[in-house]
Each structure stands twice: as C-alpha cells, then as structure tokens.
Amino acid sequence: MREAAFVKQNKDKWAAFENALNNKGRLHPDELSDLYIEITDHLSYAKTFYPNSNTQLYLNSLASQAHQKIYKTKRESKNRIVSFWKTEFPHMFHSHHRELLISFLVFAFFVVVGAFSSANEGNFVRSILGNGYVNMTLENIEKGDPMAVYKQQGEFNMFLGITINNIKVAIYAFAFGIFLGVGTLMILLQNGIMLGSFQYFFYEKGLLWESARTIWIHGTIEIAVIIIAGCAGLVLANGILFPGTYTRLESFKRGVKNGLKIMISTVPFFIVAGFLEGFVTRHTEMPDWLAILIILSSLGLIIYYYIVYPYQIKRKIAYADKQLH
Secondary structure, eight states: OOHHHHHHHHHHHHHHHHHHHHSTTSSOHHHHHHHHHHHHHHHHHHHHHSTTSHHHHHHHHHHHHHHHHHHHHSOIIIIIHHHIIIIIHHHHHGGGHHHHHHHHHHHHHHHHHHHHHHHHOTTHHHHHHOHHHHHHHHHHHHTTOTTGGGGSSOHHHHHHHHHHHHHHHHHHHHHGGGTTTHHHHHHHHHHHHHHHHHHHHHHHTTOHHHHHHHHHHHHHHHHHHHHHHHHHHHHHHHHHHOOTTSOHHHHHHHHHHHHHHHHHHHHHHHHHHHHIIIIITTOTTSOHHHHHHHHHHHHHHHHIIIIIHHHHHHHHHHHHHHHHO
16 A cells, blocks of 8 residues: 555544543543554554655654553553453454454364264274273272263362363464464364264263263363464464565564464463362362353353453444544
C-alpha cells in the first residue's frame, strides 16, 4: 500500500486517538490500552514500509504519548496483570480462533484414529500406553477399582507432578511450532492417539462411563488447554509461513509474542487441572451428578473464556471505536 493511501485510510482513527489522549480522564486506562495496541500495529507497519518517513515519526510520537499515559494511570504490579486476562489477551486471541479450530480438528481426528486403531489392532493399546500401565489397570479392574491409579500417590505430589508434566507438554506444543507447525501437529497427534486408545481400552472392558466420569473431571481442562497450546504453536508457525504485509522477521516476532501470550493464559488452567487430578479425581465414590457438574463447569469455563468472551471484547472495542468517530 502506498504511504498516501495508508495515511488516508487511517488518519481519522489517529486523530480520534490523539484527541482521546488530550482529553484527560475521558477514557478508562483499559480502553486506552486497547486503542494503543492498534496504533502500535500501524507503527510496526510504517517502520517496515515507510522507514524514517513523517508517518512513522508521527505514529511513534503518538504511541509514546499513549504509553506514558497508560502506565502513569495504571499500577503496573496489580492492574497490568488484571488487564492482561480481562482485556489484552481476549482481544488478541479473537484473531487466532482459526488456529484454535485447526488445532481442535487435528486433535479430534487423531482421537478417532487412536480409537479405530485400537479396535482393529490387538496390540495397539499396549504399544501406545505401555505394557506396565495396561497390566496394572487390568489388575485394578480385577480388584474392582479400575481407577485406582489416581489413588496411588499423595495428593500434593500428584498435583505437582501432573501440573509440571502438563505444562511441559504444552511448552513442546508451542515451541515445536518453530518447525513450520509440523512439530506442533506431531504433539497433537501423539496426545490425540493416546486419548483415543485410552478411552477405547475402557470401552472394550465395559467401563467407558466409569472411566469417562472419572478421567474427564480433570481431563476436560487438561485436554482443552493442550489444544490451546497447539493453537499457540500454529500461531508461531503462521508468523513464519504467512508474513502478510509484514517482513518475515517482523511477522515471526509477532507470532512468538502472541504465542507466548496464549501460553501464559493457559498456566492458571493447568494448575486447576492439576489440582483436580491430584485432589478430586481420586474420589471415585462421588455421585455421578457431582462429577458431571465439575466436567460441565470446566467445559463451560474454557468455552466462555477462549471463544465467547473474546467475541464480546471485540464487539465492545469496535463499539468504542465507532463512538470515537
């Protein structure tokens, strides 16, 4: 895009933003922060295609003024963290719902592959889950407590170990996006096939409901966040493969930055999943209604925060932008 066309397309928005900066107290710092993100995107574009131009100098000055006002009016140690989860991350994540859908579809496909392979190949489950785990579970089934594996460790040790392991898997799913997304897809493949095999194993033993009501108490959040980590890896890969209007280096930096934000957003959910697996899942005697309530609540939380809420924030910011004009 030629510089004159770029300026003409965005000058009204810049003017409105500049007016908002000069009208002290008129905008809440969080709203100003959202607008600041858009201006910095324009500045990055100008640096790439119109280096050292008047447009770049103007946007740089505007961004500097905004930065000063935002961080003078916000207490970094407290409000910045709240703002990240409340506004900044959902606003950014809305633009990556496509990668989230791809990650989900890939994972779901390999869950089906895992179950299908287990149904048609006698030793497939053992090759995926390992002889040790399968033999131990068969022994637990004979003893009348198929979910006894969740009772073998102490609550805190299990919580800590599971949380660390899940975060490690998520980091791999993200970091392997550097291999043009192939590494991320492999992590989704491994975990999807493992889940499909695992669930088919219990189905074959006539324990599908018993296993599902127990495992998905923690698994709902655990599996969902692995899919979200896969989304982060695909965002990283997308930054390398499809730079769009940015240079490839700038696009890569943006992919890393957005992918890291997605990863940061998952940490509290992994802690919750680890807590549920360590302290709650072991209580296999709990009534079905309570297990179902925990599972549905976990699913609702994930869907709301990662799918519904970003749309709400996007609409809110779009409305605020229209008001400025």
